[in-house]
Amino acid sequence: MNKIFFLILFSLTLAVQAAESDYQGTFAKSEIILDCSNYRIYDFDLTNKYTFDNTQPGTFTKDTIISQLSQDSTGYRINIWADLGSETGEPLFIRFQKSATNKEHMVYAGSEMHLLKDKLQLRGGYHHLGSYSDRIDNKLIELTQHYGYSPKYQGTGSFGISEYYFGIWKLSLDNVNTRGIIRKYGNWVLLPVNYDPVYISGYRYAQDFSISGVSDIIMVNADINMQRKYLDHLHSESDDIFTYDFLWKHKISQLSNAGVECNGNTDADQGYLFRLYLDNKINENFGYYFKAGLWTSGEPQGECNVNWNPNCKLNMNFNMQYAYKPSQKTIHYLSADGPADIKFEPIRETRMMSFFECMRIFDAPLSCRGWTLFQAGSPEYAIIGGDSIRSIIVRQSDEFIAAMGGKINTQLHSPSKSFLMNSWIMGNCFFSGQLPEEVPFEAGSELSYVSGKNKENRYTVKLTYRTPYSVHVNVNGHDEIRESKQNLFMNLSIDVPFVSPLFSKHIKPAIRLSAGPVHLLHDTRQAFHPYGADMGPAISAKMFIDLM
Amino acid sequence: MMFRKSILLLSVLCLLSCSYGQQQHKYTLFCGTAYEIPLNLSDTWDPFPTFGAGFQCPTSDSNMTIGFSAYYGNLKSDTISVTNPMLHTEISLNYLFRLPSDVISFSATLALIDWAVKIPAEKPSDNISLIASWENEFGVSAGAAVNLHKIRNLIVSVPLRGSVIFSSPDYFYSFSFGLTIGYQLHAGKNE
Numbered sequence: 001m002n003k004i005f006f007l008i009l010f011s012l013t014l015a016v017q018a019a020e021s022d023y024q025g026t027f028a029k030s031e032i033i034l035d036c037s038n039y040r041i042y043d044f045d046l047t048n049k050y051t052f053d054n055t056q057p058g059t060f061t062k063d064t065i066i067s068q069l070s071q072d073s074t075g076y077r078i079n080i081w082a083d084l085g086s087e088t089g090e091p092l093f094i095r096f097q098k099s100a101t102n103k104e105h106m107v108y109a110g111s112e113m114h115l116l117k118d119k120l121q122l123r124g125g126y127h128h129l130g131s132y133s134d135r136i137d138n139k140l141i142e143l144t145q146h147y148g149y150s151p152k153y154q155g156t157g158s159f160g161i162s163e164y165y166f167g168i169w170k171l172s173l174d175n176v177n178t179r180g181i182i183r184k185y186g187n188w189v190l191l192p193v194n195y196d197p198v199y200i201s202g203y204r205y206a207q208d209f210s211i212s213g214v215s216d217i218i219m220v221n222a223d224i225n226m227q228r229k230y231l232d233h234l235h236s237e238s239d240d241i242f243t244y245d246f247l248w249k250h251k252i253s254q255l256s257n258a259g260v261e262c263n264g265n266t267d268a269d270q271g272y273l274f275r276l277y278l279d280n281k282i283n284e285n286f287g288y289y290f291k292a293g294l295w296t297s298g299e300p301q302g303e304c305n306v307n308w309n310p311n312c313k314l315n316m317n318f319n320m321q322y323a324y325k326p327s328q329k330t331i332h333y334l335s336a337d338g339p340a341d342i343k344f345e346p347i348r349e350t351r352m353m354s355f356f357e358c359m360r361i362f363d364a365p366l367s368c369r370g371w372t373l374f375q376a377g378s379p380e381y382a383i384i385g386g387d388s389i390r391s392i393i394v395r396q397s398d399e400f401i402a403a404m405g406g407k408i409n410t411q412l413h414s415p416s417k418s419f420l421m422n423s424w425i426m427g428n429c430f431f432s433g434q435l436p437e438e439v440p441f442e443a444g445s446e447l448s449y450v451s452g453k454n455k456e457n458r459y460t461v462k463l464t465y466r467t468p469y470s471v472h473v474n475v476n477g478h479d480e481i482r483e484s485k486q487n488l489f490m491n492l493s494i495d496v497p498f499v500s501p502l503f504s505k506h507i508k509p510a511i512r513l514s515a516g517p518v519h520l521l522h523d524t525r526q527a528f529h530p531y532g533a534d535m536g537p538a539i540s541a542k543m544f545i546d547l548m
Numbered sequence: 549m550m551f552r553k554s555i556l557l558l559s560v561l562c563l564l565s566c567s568y569g570q571q572q573h574k575y576t577l578f579c580g581t582a583y584e585i586p587l588n589l590s591d592t593w594d595p596f597p598t599f600g601a602g603f604q605c606p607t608s609d610s611n612m613t614i615g616f617s618a619y620y621g622n623l624k625s626d627t628i629s630v631t632n633p634m635l636h637t638e639i640s641l642n643y644l645f646r647l648p649s650d651v652i653s654f655s656a657t658l659a660l661i662d663w664a665v666k667i668p669a670e671k672p673s674d675n676i677s678l679i680a681s682w683e684n685e686f687g688v689s690a691g692a693a694v695n696l697h698k699i700r701n702l703i704v705s706v707p708l709r710g711s712v713i714f715s716s717p718d719y720f721y722s723f724s725f726g727l728t729i730g731y732q733l734h735a736g737k738n739e
Binding site: 086088089451452453454456457494496497498499500501504511513515539541 | 573607639
């Protein structure tokens, strides 16, 4: 038995790394900020916030994107990866029954296959964010003290903040593209506004399908989410949500399309939208589209978007919309203060947004992007407590918001290209009003040393400074700002591909070791978000095995 | 005893794997012993010997190798009368500093380690899973080694290491020194 365990352990050590499909020559730059509320990835640029599914923390759109096959591939490719990470002081392997301390650990393992000359792609795996978020932990203690029972659930995600198994497939033929995603998940979800924890588990299946003909394109997306919610922290109730989008575009001239679109969401009140669509390209560099329609409640919706690429280094985009978001189902749940309701009010807002990106400025190694936002609308949403009636408004009613922000990036390297430096500075400012969440000023620098024949071995140190991250709310008429501390922290990483002892032409293994964030201003653990978990230095090891 | 057999089995597997390796590359198989001197704040642990084996693979940097190894020993304390089996696995990066002499070289090592200690079940009836009965903690280790290349393909190394294991509530420190014997598989152009 011990022998079997040892072999398993050894296999794990070998497999503790991963074949990330885009590994070759590129290293993922985005970071999972483990302790942001609901685990969002923030780029600290409002225009570039990753789409996030707040019912499934730890899942990103990034997870669902299947990578492209590299140019030098022989027509098939299999990647296998495994990633183990834990905050210092936390056991490395998941222990389902207990955690030594309220800290983070993570397991992410999976495989991706590219077959039939990349026409068929399959991906599947397992992801566990075994985080005992401080917020969740504290709330559970409060609940236990108040109600005399400890919320514990069986099944996927029982004790971690997020756990899921996933499978993705994508088939690309000449005129047909289809992609399916299935997940079995269990999550501690932090509800909006107060960030109270609720456990939700279930199955989710989403399917995209598009077919294009000579003059027509049809796109269909359907998503069914079969949830079980533990709103009283003891009993579950089912809540199935079905969403779909349908778009039919017809070519009316060489450079123009017209179409019809409809969207539906069973979670929203009268959440069905019908729109007409028109796009036109004046030339290769200039194009626009219009969308206009009605919700079943009679509320109008309209959008206009203009895109201009004067040259390959500059891209400008202007978007204007009147948007209506219907109210969603009210959530009745048990908070530590008693029964509570969260009511999502409908949102009507007028919004103008411009965005530009310049890849290179005056032939200097500088790139920049910037944005402006003008927005007016009704409250973002409100919460009404059950016992003690109170209202929390995240954005003032009819408040006019004018904001702008930008990011400048520079990339330098030594003459031998052994040292690379990437520095950035970004900030956002508000001239009028405020957004519900204020993304801070951030500046940082990343220094890498690369070595080896093809500069494949990479050693990186990254230093980041962030001003406090704040959430703006209005509680019973009083403005409140809830914010994290400012942060200065360091991350270290080492990426080393190595030569496989077996079939080295076909097996390309590599490891990535990373450590951080090491906080330099405060204690070893720091909150990145007002309601997120504290995060101390974590260490992770990842192994990639690329079979080609 | 079973673990030592497992280590032997692993060594054989590694040897078999590397025998089929591409000729233009060079791998090192090694085994040896290390004497661990553990320290932490709450308990007094006795120094203890460990035995282990591993292998090193080349990277695109000719001076850099990546190593995988496992060491096994008994972590014990006479003060609190406890003896726990301990397994230390690691992924290491080894940088070789070449000296003018062909016989002696110097290498520096940075390693990510997993220190697993088997926790005995309190009662035989405890239904404790195999992995859950091991406490695993991450740690990092840094050290240096003097290597002797006197006999062809054989490397004798004397490593000296310092480690910190990020356990809870206290960090666990360990210092070690030892002796390893490695065999280099290299053929073709390198020979």
